[in-house]
Amino acid sequence: MAEGEKYRKERLDRGIKARSDTIYVLASSRDLLYLLMPRALPVALLILLPILLHGTYWEKVLFYSCIFGLLALSWDFMNSVGLVSLGQALFFGAGAYFAGALNHYLGWPIFLTIPAGTIGGALICTALLVPVVRLRGVYFSIVTLILPLLFAHLIETLEILGGTHGLLSLSAYPSGWIAIYLAVGALLLALFGFRKILDEDFGMILRGIRDDDRVVMAAGVNIYWYKAQSIFLAAAVGSFAGALMTHYYQFVGRSVLALDYTILPLAAVVLGGPGSFAGAALGSFILVPLSEALRAMGGLRMALYGLILIGALAALPEGIFHYLQRRYHQFERMVKV
Amino acid sequence: MTEDVILEVRRLTKTFGGIMAVCDVSLEVRRGEFVGIIGPNGSGKTTLINLITGFVKPTSGKVLYKGQDITGKPPYEIACLGIARTFQMARTLHKLPAFKNLIVPLCSPRVRKFRGGKYGERDDIAIDILDDLGFERDSFVPYKIAGTLPHGYLKRLDLARCIALRPELLILDELFSGMAMSEVAATLPMLEKFHREGLTIIMVEHRLRELFRVANRVMVMNFGQKIADGPPQKVMEMEEVQKAYLGTEVEE
Amino acid sequence: MEIIIYGITNSISLALMAIGFSLTFGISGLPNFAHGAFYLLGGILTWIFLNQLGIPYLVAALLSILAIGAFGFFLYWGLMLRLRGLAINEVIATLAVAIVIIEVLRWMGFSGFSYVLPPFIRGSVNIGGVWVDNQRIVMVGIGAALIVVLYLFTRRTKTGLSFRAIAQNERTAIAVGIDPDWTAALSLAMGSGLAVVAGLAILPLGAIDTEMGYDILLYALAVGIIGGLESLPGALLGSFILGFSQILVATFLRAQWQTVVTLAAIVIILAIKPSGLLGKYKELEERV
Numbered sequence: 001m002a003e004g005e006k007y008r009k010e011r012l013d014r015g016i017k018a019r020s021d022t023i024y025v026l027a028s029s030r031d032l033l034y035l036l037m038p039r040a041l042p043v044a045l046l047i048l049l050p051i052l053l054h055g056t057y058w059e060k061v062l063f064y065s066c067i068f069g070l071l072a073l074s075w076d077f078m079n080s081v082g083l084v085s086l087g088q089a090l091f092f093g094a095g096a097y098f099a100g101a102l103n104h105y106l107g108w109p110i111f112l113t114i115p116a117g118t119i120g121g122a123l124i125c126t127a128l129l130v131p132v133v134r135l136r137g138v139y140f141s142i143v144t145l146i147l148p149l150l151f152a153h154l155i156e157t158l159e160i161l162g163g164t165h166g167l168l169s170l171s172a173y174p175s176g177w178i179a180i181y182l183a184v185g186a187l188l189l190a191l192f193g194f195r196k197i198l199d200e201d202f203g204m205i206l207r208g209i210r211d212d213d214r215v216v217m218a219a220g221v222n223i224y225w226y227k228a229q230s231i232f233l234a235a236a237v238g239s240f241a242g243a244l245m246t247h248y249y250q251f252v253g254r255s256v257l258a259l260d261y262t263i264l265p266l267a268a269v270v271l272g273g274p275g276s277f278a279g280a281a282l283g284s285f286i287l288v289p290l291s292e293a294l295r296a297m298g299g300l301r302m303a304l305y306g307l308i309l310i311g312a313l314a315a316l317p318e319g320i321f322h323y324l325q326r327r328y329h330q331f332e333r334m335v336k337v
Numbered sequence: 338m339t340e341d342v343i344l345e346v347r348r349l350t351k352t353f354g355g356i357m358a359v360c361d362v363s364l365e366v367r368r369g370e371f372v373g374i375i376g377p378n379g380s381g382k383t384t385l386i387n388l389i390t391g392f393v394k395p396t397s398g399k400v401l402y403k404g405q406d407i408t409g410k411p412p413y414e415i416a417c418l419g420i421a422r423t424f425q426m427a428r429t430l431h432k433l434p435a436f437k438n439l440i441v442p443l444c445s446p447r448v449r450k451f452r453g454g455k456y457g458e459r460d461d462i463a464i465d466i467l468d469d470l471g472f473e474r475d476s477f478v479p480y481k482i483a484g485t486l487p488h489g490y491l492k493r494l495d496l497a498r499c500i501a502l503r504p505e506l507l508i509l510d511e512l513f514s515g516m517a518m519s520e521v522a523a524t525l526p527m528l529e530k531f532h533r534e535g536l537t538i539i540m541v542e543h544r545l546r547e548l549f550r551v552a553n554r555v556m557v558m559n560f561g562q563k564i565a566d567g568p569p570q571k572v573m574e575m576e577e578v579q580k581a582y583l584g585t586e587v588e589e
Numbered sequence: 590m591e592i593i594i595y596g597i598t599n600s601i602s603l604a605l606m607a608i609g610f611s612l613t614f615g616i617s618g619l620p621n622f623a624h625g626a627f628y629l630l631g632g633i634l635t636w637i638f639l640n641q642l643g644i645p646y647l648v649a650a651l652l653s654i655l656a657i658g659a660f661g662f663f664l665y666w667g668l669m670l671r672l673r674g675l676a677i678n679e680v681i682a683t684l685a686v687a688i689v690i691i692e693v694l695r696w697m698g699f700s701g702f703s704y705v706l707p708p709f710i711r712g713s714v715n716i717g718g719v720w721v722d723n724q725r726i727v728m729v730g731i732g733a734a735l736i737v738v739l740y741l742f743t744r745r746t747k748t749g750l751s752f753r754a755i756a757q758n759e760r761t762a763i764a765v766g767i768d769p770d771w772t773a774a775l776s777l778a779m780g781s782g783l784a785v786v787a788g789l790a791i792l793p794l795g796a797i798d799t800e801m802g803y804d805i806l807l808y809a810l811a812v813g814i815i816g817g818l819e820s821l822p823g824a825l826l827g828s829f830i831l832g833f834s835q836i837l838v839a840t841f842l843r844a845q846w847q848t849v850v851t852l853a854a855i856v857i858i859l860a861i862k863p864s865g866l867l868g869k870y871k872e873l874e875e876r877v
Contacts, residue, residue, distance in 0.1 A: 084677040131860040150852040204440040211430040220416035220445030303692035309685035
């Protein structure tokens with residue numbers, strides 16, 4: 001570029017994007033591939049991965065990625081209603097303890113404790129959060145940050161649910177395949193389910209609440225009822241992850257209410273890109289393997305998540321997913337001003 | 338007589354800290370009336386609307402709608418009873434396409450009672466309503482993201498949201514402010530049409546000429562108090578009203 | 590008598606912890622979740638200055654207050670400025686800063702009885718039959734002095750008045766020529782500095798523990814929420830309510846209940862009266 005001349009970046013839709021966006025009749029198999037590949041490829045990969053990784057250490061990492069992916073999706077769903085949670089650990093812990101307690105005290109088998117943990121945990125979380133659902137912004141987040149801590153302290157102080165020792169020797173999965181495919185299946189279901197919900201009329205109300213809740217109220221819609229419903233959905237996904245993890249570890253203790261289960265999903269969403277759900281899943285599939293690879297760092301991993309959070313917020317606020325999406329659909333060129 | 342009264346405001350008062358925003362205001366609106374509310378800036382008009390529609394809780398006083406006490410009810414319940422309002426600053430759901438803005442009122446319990454509204458059907462209804470209000474369907478205006486539309490469209494989108502609620506009482510908070518003359522000229526007949534079809538309308542407005550064309554009664558507020566109420570021409574001749582408006586009214 | 594004395598000292602220490610957080614939040618609406626981390630970092634910095642570099646105590650204390658204050662200032666320009674406007678991103682970012690600081694310190698092992706700051710004045714006095722460390726009295730003194738100084742600062746000095754102007758109405762304040770970013774950065778710097786002051790006053794009473802980084806944040810939040818996050822008198826009231834209830838709980842139940850009470854207080858107050866006991870709810874928003 002010559003001295004003194006100014007250039008700016010221009011972004012244009014790729015021809016194939018413009019074509020397949022507005023014309024609903026696909027012109028060629030290339031168009032079909034263009035639309036299908038970004039969806040089908042990751043899904044196929046996710047379904048194949050458990051088979052490919054079977055018997056290796058990375059099978060466990062895949063399982064963890066799915067668990068944290070579920071928590072990240074649950075965060076992203078709350079966020080798309082304008083509820084910012086700093087307490088995914090609450091959802092996770094509620095599900096984990098609910099399933100664990102049923103298994104430990106009542107001897108319920110796994111195929112009952114997991115659904116019961118999902119529903120029961122979600123009901124508990126909804127009941128806890130509904131009283132504060134009218135709070136806006138920071139205040140709601142503070143409550144969600146406090147609640148898991150409060151329960152961890154309550155369990156310790158009252159020595160209920162196993163106290164500091166936790167509940168030991170819970171039932172294991174009859175086979176490793178069940179655990180991993182439950183996790184993968186739930187992740188895909190949550191991913192596409194949440195995307196679908198937000199495109200429905202129901203989702204329009206949720207997105208409306210995030211945009212401007214007074215408008216939604218003026219339109220005669222009880223926003224608190226809808227917020228409660230979305231908390232229930234998000235909490236169910238988080239609790240399911242918790243119940244799944246409990247039986248994987250065959251143990252549930254206060255650690256399920258720890259800050260880790262809040263920060264990692266949060267970092268995953270911010271890194272991957274909030275608002276698309278795919279970004280949340282992508283983020284956890286980057287972060288969890290990364291943190292496993294850096295296992296040697298021990299306690300410093302939490303600090304690393306923090307650094308990633310700060311870096312992602314400051315440098316790439318749109319997130320990796322939106323960046324990739326843009327590069328896929330658009331090209332850039334420099335034009336002279 | 339009482340059957341006729343759709344909205345009754347009884348000695349409504351609202352204080353913010355030490356400031357009297359609305360002070361002892363009473364108002365009766367009959368079914369089918371077109372009432373204008375005017376007054377200088379800061380005279381409590383918007384607060385009065387917020388009080389009626391439940392967005393702000395009154396310090397004292399009562400609001401009765403069709404004989405039913407609605408004071409202190411949450412805004413969504415009041416909206417579901419049939420009182421729709423626009424916002425002064427044209428609040429819309431600016432990240433959604435314009436027609437999706439109307440999905441929200443169409444999903445409200447009130448409209449669900451009126452028509453079935455299966456999925457997809459609501460989109461058609463929404464676009465029909467917008468088309469009637471001058472969102473050109475053929476040039477895809479209803480499909481654009483609300484935040485990208487010009488101000489005049491946002492104002493009308495706000496109005497469309499109210500219409501989609503199928504209200505019995507429509508409260509407009511400075512609908513015309515910020516609209517171009519041509520847009521005002523296009524919107525005014527629509528309001529007259531809604532009024533003819535039996536809709537009761539309360540309109541807060543600064544554009545007096547347009548207001549006087551359509552309103553058959555005008556209430557004047559100043560410093561939170563009601564200072565006059567009556568037919569437009571008579572009200573404007575009153576000395577207090579002229580005093581309150583001195584300077585601002587003449588050029589209009 | 591014991592309850593009264595311990596209640597008062599505990600309340601003042603809570604007030605000290607909360608005052609910086611409330612100041613920053615009240616002025617610039619910036620929820621500084623790294624408050625507890627700054628408290629901790631300040632204490633450890635002073636310890637390093639004192640024991641590793643051999644700097645005199647008073648100088649070390651001043652240096653670390655200034656260092657953390659400057660850190661807060663540059664944190665605003667470097668990071669928060671990019672995220673202004675979205676309260677949630679501010680929370681997430683400051684929480685992330687807190688986690689980085691605390692976890693790194695934990696990893697470096699700054700915990701336990703070898704990390705103790707010496708008290709300003711040794712010994713203890715007998716007040717009404719109860720032995721009170723001199724340090725506690727110093728702490729009460731510092732707390733009371735800070736409250737008075739802050740009160741005078743926000744009412745008498747030009748900077749303080751511009752702080753209040755920004756807090757009341759940002760747009761009008763900008764219109765009369767107050768730079769909101771400058772003010773916010775200053776408020777964050779002051780809040781961070783105050784966190785260190787609190788740390789220096791309170792830490793000599795016990796050993797440094799990295800877990801404090803999180804606990805102090807919770808206490809600051811609890812105090813702020815009980816009293817109303819934006820107001821200084823509210824913070825004071827909140828700290829007295831919380832301070833006495835903690836002592837009462839510790840006396841009549843067990844010490845573990847203290848944290849439970851603190852956390853439960855936050856949740857219950859937010860559920861019942863979100864604006865806090867003295868806060869003003871923003872009802873003025875739509876008044877025209």
